[in-house]
Amino acid sequence: MKSTVKQISLFVTASVLVGVLFLGIPRLAAQQTGPPILGGANNNFNPPPCDYTDQFYQDNGLDPTQLVGRFGSARQTGPPAIFPGQVNWVADTNCSNNDPNRRNFRILATTGGFSDDNTGNPGHFISILAFVVNQTAFETSYSRTVGAINGGLDGDQQNAGSTISVANSLNPRGISMQSIVTNFEAYPAPTQKLANGTFAMNPCATDMVSPLAPATPCFPVNTVNAVFTPSLRQDWRFATNRNAMDGSDNNCISTNTSVCPTYSDSPFGYFCDDLLGMWINSYFWFVVNPASPGFAKTTCGQIMNSMGQQNGFTPDGTPIVTTGTELDDQLEANNCAAEGQLNTDGSDGGAIWLVCPAIPDPTAGAITLDAFLDQARYANGFPQNLTLTVDFLSLQLFGVLPNFLGAEQRSQLNSEVARATAPRTSSP
Numbered sequence: 001m002k003s004t005v006k007q008i009s010l011f012v013t014a015s016v017l018v019g020v021l022f023l024g025i026p027r028l029a030a031q032q033t034g035p036p037i038l039g040g041a042n043n044n045f046n047p048p049p050c051d052y053t054d055q056f057y058q059d060n061g062l063d064p065t066q067l068v069g070r071f072g073s074a075r076q077t078g079p080p081a082i083f084p085g086q087v088n089w090v091a092d093t094n095c096s097n098n099d100p101n102r103r104n105f106r107i108l109a110t111t112g113g114f115s116d117d118n119t120g121n122p123g124h125f126i127s128i129l130a131f132v133v134n135q136t137a138f139e140t141s142y143s144r145t146v147g148a149i150n151g152g153l154d155g156d157q158q159n160a161g162s163t164i165s166v167a168n169s170l171n172p173r174g175i176s177m178q179s180i181v182t183n184f185e186a187y188p189a190p191t192q193k194l195a196n197g198t199f200a201m202n203p204c205a206t207d208m209v210s211p212l213a214p215a216t217p218c219f220p221v222n223t224v225n226a227v228f229t230p231s232l233r234q235d236w237r238f239a240t241n242r243n244a245m246d247g248s249d250n251n252c253i254s255t256n257t258s259v260c261p262t263y264s265d266s267p268f269g270y271f272c273d274d275l276l277g278m279w280i281n282s283y284f285w286f287v288v289n290p291a292s293p294g295f296a297k298t299t300c301g302q303i304m305n306s307m308g309q310q311n312g313f314t315p316d317g318t319p320i321v322t323t324g325t326e327l328d329d330q331l332e333a334n335n336c337a338a339e340g341q342l343n344t345d346g347s348d349g350g351a352i353w354l355v356c357p358a359i360p361d362p363t364a365g366a367i368t369l370d371a372f373l374d375q376a377r378y379a380n381g382f383p384q385n386l387t388l389t390v391d392f393l394s395l396q397l398f399g400v401l402p403n404f405l406g407a408e409q410r411s412q413l414n415s416e417v418a419r420a421t422a423p424r425t426s427s428p
Helices: 054-059 094-098 177-181 299-311 324-334 386-398 407-421
Strands: 010-016 019-025 050-052 089-091 102-107 109-115 124-126 130-132 141-146 149-151 157-159 162-167 185-187 236-238 278-281 283-286 337-340 353-355 372-374
Touching: 050 054, 050 094, 054 141, 094 102, 109 386, 124 236, 177 278, 299 324, 324 337, 372 386, 386 407
Parallel strands: 109 236, 109 372, 185 278
Antiparallel strands: 010 019, 050 102, 089 102, 109 124, 130 353, 141 162, 149 157, 185 236, 278 353, 283 337
């Protein structure tokens, strides 16, 4: 690990009201007392997120020409960027220097979300690189040889190399990429309140309509815009089966029975098998109208009010859902909510899968000083989840989460959080 202390003028991005305001903090590094904290902003050994190369997409079974809204090629402005001149990504030659599997476009838009582990903690920071809207984006055939040696240093080394391949949609393990990534669920929550104020209780997708509520009026899910944060009623939730590097998935993939008495390659590990960081979207919505007469006295009304008192309410008037238990065992079990996935043949038109890798370790440089937080907000612009704001600014300014900060750094962080959540009085 290298520690590099730089005396620079820092600019931090902080979310405010309807946008993200750049705040100048002159020579913040020089203001810190004592040595830089371990893993802090001056110990930048975790690279920030960048888009993948075309070759890496292909090596992992995905056709890059079928990606929709790919960062580095599209969506430089517009959601999640909001104010004029704000951009979602920038060109950066350090990307490929840090990782040859990345192309030179660094991602500034950092999306926050809940870890769906029944704790309700907003522990995810991800980068929504692109959308996949049809299963045809998954390769049916592909082959590339790597590691071949012909001659070597002494002129007598030969190695035919190894082949990265996809045949009949299957990798050498006999598993399709589509099967792997469908094990990892992301939960978008599209706004259900329409422009005219009507509360729609089902999505505009025939194969997703819940029989518990009228099919019309419906809320749109037929474009990728439906999962842009301004179109969501709350922050994302992400499944927790993310990392099996510690062996917690009990996988054993050797064919040697003395090594693996029982062969197992599932459940898959997010950082081990899903190398593109993909998720399948499981949309969830409410099939009851919280504004209907007498709703508060119904079973759903009581459940939703109690949940909202604990987690907060969305601009739709529905409670913020932070865990799988809340959705499955409280809301869906009592016919208050439903969830579903778009048709994989692309007929629904919306975002079926996301290429949105979670940042493995958001400390020590992974959240850069020009990045900004993409999160859900109330109508007045205040963040729905202040913890996400605080964690993001702490990582951005100091490279660590708030519980690792000293007293002076906490004071600086509090000041920046106050500035980031204050009403904006002028254009950025």
